[in-house]
Amino acid sequence: NAGVTQTPKFQVLKTGQSMTLQCAQDMNHEYMSWYRQDPGMGLRLIHYSVGAGITDQGEVPNGYNVSRSTTEDFPLRLLSAAPSQTSVYFCASSYYGTGRSYEQYFGPGTRLTVT
Amino acid sequence: EDQVTQSPEALRLQEGESSSLNCSYTVSGLRGLFWYRQDPGKGPEFLFTLYSAGEEKEKERLKATLTKKESFLHITAPKPEDSATYLCAVQAVIYNQGGKLIFGQGTELSVKP
Numbered sequence: 166n167a168g169v170t171q172t173p174k175f176q177v178l179k180t181g182q183s184m185t186l187q188c189a190q191d192m193n194h195e196y197m198s199w200y201r202q203d204p205g206m207g208l209r210l211i212h213y214s215v216g217a218g219i220t221d222q223g224e225v226p227n228g229y230n231v232s233r234s235t236t237e238d239f240p241l242r243l244l245s246a247a248p249s250q251t252s253v254y255f256c257a258s259s260y261y262g263t264g265r266s267y268e269q270y271f272g273p274g275t276r277l278t279v280t
Numbered sequence: 281e282d283q284v285t286q287s288p289e290a291l292r293l294q295e296g297e298s299s300s301l302n303c304s305y306t307v308s309g310l311r312g313l314f315w316y317r318q319d320p321g322k323g324p325e326f327l328f329t330l331y332s333a334g335e336e337k338e339k340e341r342l343k344a345t346l347t348k349k350e351s352f353l354h355i356t357a358p359k360p361e362d363s364a365t366y367l368c369a370v371q372a373v374i375y376n377q378g379g380k381l382i383f384g385q386g387t388e389l390s391v392k393p
Contacts, residue, residue: 206385207367207386208324208369208383209383210380215379261379266329266371266379267312269314271325271326273322273323274323
């Protein structure tokens with residue numbers, strides 16, 4: 166199993182440009198999520214999904230869109246990039262079920278710089 | 281408000297010098313507490329899950345424990361390869377929050393030979 170994969174690893178955007186960060190998992194996990202990691206802020210949840218066709222907002226959703234058309238893929242779209250979106254982005258996945266907590270597995274990250 | 285606080289922010293140890301990292305949490309019903317290891321430029325790597333007070337988990341030189349208010353990650357006779365940032369996260373029993381994790385800021389551990 167490849168686990169959780171993310172592309173690209175690095176990206177530089179100009180303010181106002183749009184792009185999509187790709188995330189895929191091959192573990193048949195229902196739950197997938199996107200985090201951003203900033204110095205001094207820790208990991209913060211952007212959006213998450215508990216299954217194909219189901220998404221919801223996390224702690225810092227503004228400026229980002231997601232969709233989940235398949236179990237395997239969960240892309241994150243930046244609509245109009247801003248310097249405040251300069252960060253490292255991590256995708257994570259886990260099994261999901263009420264009454265049970267499952268460990269999340271993280272991808273290698275995408276380092277995004279917006280100039 | 282659900283919150284996770286880790287201490288210390290940074291810890292420097294000599295090889296073989298045992299110590300503990302602390303993770304204090306406030307959460308409206310704990311579903312699970314997680315420990316992760318993160319190396320520079322990489323994603324967090326899962327270490328342990330703890331579900332209830334009194335539970336302990338071990339892996340090589342690491343041992344995680346849990347009380348009703350905090351968790352400790354004990355490192356016994358650390359080696360330089362244990363140098364990393366250790367992250368603590370909690371998952372709350374909140375309907376419709378899915379698997380949302382609340383992370384602490386992390387403890388940066390450096391082990392010198």
